[in-house]
Amino acid sequence: MSAAERIDLAECYRQQRTDLVRLAFLLSGDRELAEDVVQVVFADVQPRWDAVTDARAYFRRAVTNRVKDAQRRRFRQPAPPSHGASTGIPDVDESWQVVRRLPPAQRHVVILHFYEDMALVDIAELLGRNPATVRSDLHRALDTLKGTMRD
Amino acid sequence: MTDTDIEITPTLDAHLRRTLREVAATVGHRDVTGNVVRLVTAPTPSGRDSRWAWLGAAAAAGIVAGAGLMAVADHDTDQTSVPAASSVAGGGPEPDTFGLTYGCASAHGRSVVVDYPVATVVFAPTGSAPNGMVLVSAGDVVFVCGISSDGHAVLTDHSFLGAVWGNAPTAGSAQVLEVRADTSRSALVGPGRILVIGRAGAAIEGVDLALSDGTTSPAQLVGGWFVADARVPADVPMTEARLNWQTHSGTASTSRIDLLDDETDADACARERSCVDAALTRLLVEARDAGRIEQAAILADGEVTDSERVASLKRFADCFNAANTGATATVSGPDGVRIGTANLDDRDASERMLGVDALCRAAHTQYVDDAWLLLNAQRHVAQQ
Numbered sequence: 001m002s003a004a005e006r007i008d009l010a011e012c013y014r015q016q017r018t019d020l021v022r023l024a025f026l027l028s029g030d031r032e033l034a035e036d037v038v039q040v041v042f043a044d045v046q047p048r049w050d051a052v053t054d055a056r057a058y059f060r061r062a063v064t065n066r067v068k069d070a071q072r073r074r075f076r077q078p079a080p081p082s083h084g085a086s087t088g089i090p091d092v093d094e095s096w097q098v099v100r101r102l103p104p105a106q107r108h109v110v111i112l113h114f115y116e117d118m119a120l121v122d123i124a125e126l127l128g129r130n131p132a133t134v135r136s137d138l139h140r141a142l143d144t145l146k147g148t149m150r151d
Numbered sequence: 152m153t154d155t156d157i158e159i160t161p162t163l164d165a166h167l168r169r170t171l172r173e174v175a176a177t178v179g180h181r182d183v184t185g186n187v188v189r190l191v192t193a194p195t196p197s198g199r200d201s202r203w204a205w206l207g208a209a210a211a212a213g214i215v216a217g218a219g220l221m222a223v224a225d226h227d228t229d230q231t232s233v234p235a236a237s238s239v240a241g242g243g244p245e246p247d248t249f250g251l252t253y254g255c256a257s258a259h260g261r262s263v264v265v266d267y268p269v270a271t272v273v274f275a276p277t278g279s280a281p282n283g284m285v286l287v288s289a290g291d292v293v294f295v296c297g298i299s300s301d302g303h304a305v306l307t308d309h310s311f312l313g314a315v316w317g318n319a320p321t322a323g324s325a326q327v328l329e330v331r332a333d334t335s336r337s338a339l340v341g342p343g344r345i346l347v348i349g350r351a352g353a354a355i356e357g358v359d360l361a362l363s364d365g366t367t368s369p370a371q372l373v374g375g376w377f378v379a380d381a382r383v384p385a386d387v388p389m390t391e392a393r394l395n396w397q398t399h400s401g402t403a404s405t406s407r408i409d410l411l412d413d414e415t416d417a418d419a420c421a422r423e424r425s426c427v428d429a430a431l432t433r434l435l436v437e438a439r440d441a442g443r444i445e446q447a448a449i450l451a452d453g454e455v456t457d458s459e460r461v462a463s464l465k466r467f468a469d470c471f472n473a474a475n476t477g478a479t480a481t482v483s484g485p486d487g488v489r490i491g492t493a494n495l496d497d498r499d500a501s502e503r504m505l506g507v508d509a510l511c512r513a514a515h516t517q518y519v520d521d522a523w524l525l526l527n528a529q530r531h532v533a534q535q
Contacts (some may be wrong), residue, residue: 022175031178087173095170114164115171142159145167 341383
């Protein structure tokens with residue numbers, strides 16, 4: 001990518017911040033964490049920005065990994081706070097509560113598959129997990145969701 | 152592996168996608184009041200100076216307090232210091248992921264109004280590194296400041312942080328910031344730059360950043376937040392800058408900007424610290440009196456230095472103790488195992504601090520590599 005073709009990091013921040021915060025929020029269920037994660041990801045990338053060839057893929061991976069790390073460090077934490085996620089649409093809010101309560105590994109697969117439209121093999125690669133495990137997680141998540149969501 | 156062998160009905164598939172879209176859309180369209188300003192100064196190419204400052208301010212349910220936090224990351228030593236972290240929320244402790252929470256009442260869906268101005272200030276003398284970067288998001292409003300296009304550094308290895316003091320438009324309000332800088336320069340004169348970011352408050356109609364050479368730069372006011380940004384000409388003292396406030400009622404006032412530098416302005420740092428302590432204490436007292444909390448917690452990230460962790464824990468414990476006639480501090484490791492308990496009800500402050508100090512150091516020794524220390528200052532309710 002030539003310099004002329006490169007998206008300025010600041011412009012990238014303007015363009016992608018909201019989308020990335022949304023992704024981080026879906027992954028974590030926590031707005032404050034989502035905003036922190038995105039800020040840190042952007043701060044971290046600056047020194048190596050020249051080496052980033054696919055900004056969208058880079059940020060998606062970085063945000064996902066940061067959320068995973070953060071959740072790993074959140075020992076003894078209960079489920080993420082539910083405030084701030086009300087859409088005012090009853091069936092959507094009910095379904096979101098079900099998604100939120102999924103184990104993190106399952107929730108991440110669901111979010112990346114149904115929100116980011118990622119193929120399972122790509123999700124496995126992004127999460128650094130065995131593809132069969134990712135598939136199994138999605139199966140389990142869907143079993144849970146089928147039993148509780150209005151279908 | 153293919154995705155097609157995942158059994159899902161079209162209805163469930165569509166509903167899931169809609170649910171996630173609708174929920175995601177709630178992020179980015181909210182009231183910014185009570186939110187947190189995040190200021191991220193990205194590392195300079197030398198990698199020596201990365202600063203993150205969080206400025207939090209909130210007032211809710213009768214609780215008025217504010218505190219700002221800052222972490223200074225030193226990439227040379229891979230150490231990150233987090234001077235303070237504390238949290239008191241309506242529902243109890245709510246530590247955040249990075250070990251930083253805000254000494255303010257969390258919104259928790261309630262309406263939060265901040266009527267006093269709070270601000271954080273970055274002094275940035277022109278230097279040799281031309282591509283510093285400041286990312287600021289105030290609620291949903293995103294400011295990208297300081298991408299240098301003219302060869303001047305925005306932030307260099309010698310940037311400074313300051314605080315706003317003086318006559319704020321709302322009497323008695325506290326501009327509480329916990330900020331530090333690893334400053335090494337003593338002369339703060341232009342050329343350079345001053346960036347002020349903060350809450351404007353509902354009463355504020357306009358804010359100007361005035362330099363001692365008579366020039367003024369109006370601040371951007373968006374959604375209750377303001378960003379004032381001024382280039383400082385050569386030889387103009389940066390620390391003589393002022394913030395001029397105009398309120399809707401027609402009154403005007405001026406705040407001065409002080410450099411926060413441990414070496415040259417220790418008194419200011421002490422005042423800051425005192426304000427933080429006072430705010431925390433007030434918060435705790437009011438929360439306790441209202442029966443909103445039974446405990447408050449503080450988390451110290453394993454990456455912080457021992458001295459910073461201990462200092463933070465001690466200070467918090469002291470604040471908590473000041474708000475409670477009887478309290479114990481319990482320190483637990485990341486596995487939840489209780490390490491020890493210190494009695495904070497000792498009448499002798501030095502004895503009390505010695506106890507907490509020993510406790511924290513013991514905890515740090517035990518969890519030196521991966522320590523999230525949880526200090527639970529549990530109110531010890533006297534049964535009378």
